[in-house]
Amino acid sequence: MNDSLLYAIAFSQIHGINLYERKKLINVFGTALSIYNACQQGGKAFVDLELKCIDSLVAAWPLKAAAEELISMKRLGIDATCIEDAIYPNRLFQCEDAPTILFTKGSKKWNLPYLISIVGTRNHTLYADKVIQELLEGIQHLNLGVVSGLALGIDGIVHEKACQLNIPNWGVIATGLDDIYPAQHQRLAKKMMETGGIITENICATAPLPYQFPKRNRIVAGMTDATIVIESQVKGGSMITAGLARGYNREVFAVPGKITDQKSSGCLALVRSNTAQLYHSPTQLLENLGWALSDSKIPVQKPLAFDLSPICQEILTVISKQSPIHRDQLANLFNLNIGLLSTHLLTLELNGLISPHGGAFYSIR
Numbered sequence: 001m002n003d004s005l006l007y008a009i010a011f012s013q014i015h016g017i018n019l020y021e022r023k024k025l026i027n028v029f030g031t032a033l034s035i036y037n038a039c040q041q042g043g044k045a046f047v048d049l050e051l052k053c054i055d056s057l058v059a060a061w062p063l064k065a066a067a068e069e070l071i072s073m074k075r076l077g078i079d080a081t082c083i084e085d086a087i088y089p090n091r092l093f094q095c096e097d098a099p100t101i102l103f104t105k106g107s108k109k110w111n112l113p114y115l116i117s118i119v120g121t122r123n124h125t126l127y128a129d130k131v132i133q134e135l136l137e138g139i140q141h142l143n144l145g146v147v148s149g150l151a152l153g154i155d156g157i158v159h160e161k162a163c164q165l166n167i168p169n170w171g172v173i174a175t176g177l178d179d180i181y182p183a184q185h186q187r188l189a190k191k192m193m194e195t196g197g198i199i200t201e202n203i204c205a206t207a208p209l210p211y212q213f214p215k216r217n218r219i220v221a222g223m224t225d226a227t228i229v230i231e232s233q234v235k236g237g238s239m240i241t242a243g244l245a246r247g248y249n250r251e252v253f254a255v256p257g258k259i260t261d262q263k264s265s266g267c268l269a270l271v272r273s274n275t276a277q278l279y280h281s282p283t284q285l286l287e288n289l290g291w292a293l294s295d296s297k298i299p300v301q302k303p304l305a306f307d308l309s310p311i312c313q314e315i316l317t318v319i320s321k322q323s324p325i326h327r328d329q330l331a332n333l334f335n336l337n338i339g340l341l342s343t344h345l346l347t348l349e350l351n352g353l354i355s356p357h358g359g360a361f362y363s364i365r
Contacts, residue, residue, distance in 0.1 A: 007032040008082045010066035012101045013203065016056030019097035024049065025057075026083055026100050027332075036061060072204045078177045079104050086318070086333055090325045090361075091115065092223040095248055099201035099219065103177050105189075106197020110170060110223065111322045113363065114144040114291060117220045117245070119238040120154025120230040121263055128231045128263075131255055132157050135228070138282020140165050142291060145196065147172065147224050149216060149237070150185050154230055159188055168196040172219045174212035178204035214240050221245035226289060228253045228279055232266030239266050246275050251289060253279035308351075312344050316364075319354055323363035330362070 011022070011032035028049065029035045035057070038045035043054045051057070073080065081088050083100045090111050092098050118135070120128060132154070136146070146162045148155040150171030162169035169192055175181040177200055180189045189198050199219065206212065217240050221227055227245035229252070232238035242252050254276035257264025270276035279285060286293050308316065311334070318333060319325055331341050345362060348354045355365045 004033050006066050007036050008101050009069050010061045010063050013062050017053040021053050022100050069203050089223040093329050094326050095222040103200050106193030112145045114142045115224045117147040117224040117227045118158045119241050121232050122153030124153045124231050135282055136161050136165055147220055163191050170196045170199050172199045172216050174216040175208050176202045176204040176206040181208045217241040218244045222248055226251035230255045231263045234266045234269050252276040255279045315344055319362055320364045324361040327360040
């Protein structure tokens with residue numbers, strides 16, 4: 001554990017700073033440690049940022065509590081990823097309210113070419129169980145990961161079946177990692193860590209209070225390409241997740257059910273309001289998302305029309321490892337302005353090495 005992580009934890013725990021301001025500060029200063037150093041000048045460093053949180057920011061940071069958290073993390077085997085780290089979830093990075101730090105157990109190889117979230121009610125039916133099984137079997141040929149909320153019901157079934165099919169999957173929880181919630185899923189959580197893992201933005205000893213769950217849901221929605229809702233009433237966590245995903249310009253799908261079934265009333269409402277597309281098969285899902293319908297081979301790198309500059313080679317290496325990755329994240333990693341970065345990206349694209357996607361994402365071709 002290092003000083004930068006100490007300050008990142010302390011920064012995440014300062015009261016009086018909202019999620020948007022927190023990310024804005026990181027975007028400007030780069031790291032929590034740099035923000036702390038700027039605070040030593042009082043509020044002068046922040047006057048041009050139109051922040052409402054300056055008083056909270058320049059007050060004493062909870063460094064002692066952060067140091068205690070580091071000790072707990074080491075004891076419990078908890079890792080952390082800061083928003084400025086190259087391995088931070090690249091889709092979540094684009095959300096204005098993305099957490100500035102994530103605490104994890106298990107694998108952090110979540111920047112896969114394809115990532116979906118599947119959510120639903122706690123009081124599911126056998127119909128939902130069958131839909132989940134067919135869905136995961138129909139997409140398992142992709143280099144894909146699955147995200148859900150580790151809740152009882154649909155979430156738990158998704159994680160269980162993904163593990164059975166050896167699909168990497170991550171559960172986002174609303175508590176700290178010192179006490180997996182719900183307790184019934186502690187065994188499942190350990191199984192998930194073999195290929196995926198458990199994620200939270202909360203420090204240890206965070207209780208499962210009601211307001212923590214919508215915050216958890218924004219991570220589920222934000223770190224994936226698409227969200228699929230399988231059985232939900234009109235009100236509930238799954239509906240919140242679907243709305244958040246739509247707000248992030250992600251694809252949303254809803255599994256239809258009987259019009260008389262309350263467990264399907266939320267899904268039907270999502271389709272009726274044009275918040276979600278109707279889901280009816282894995283093939284239709286893949287076609288709508290433009291994803292491969294069959295096994296795909298690893299692409300062979302094409303010969304270059306001319307030699308690449310060192311910076312283009314470095315950018316290509318990062319894209320190949322973290323594909324798909326957003327242009328802004330590349331700009332931050334290489335400390336380049338968007339204009340200059342766009343020139344390098346165009347060079348790589350013209351050489352047939354990368355492909356642009358909607359929302360300024362790039363992946364290896």
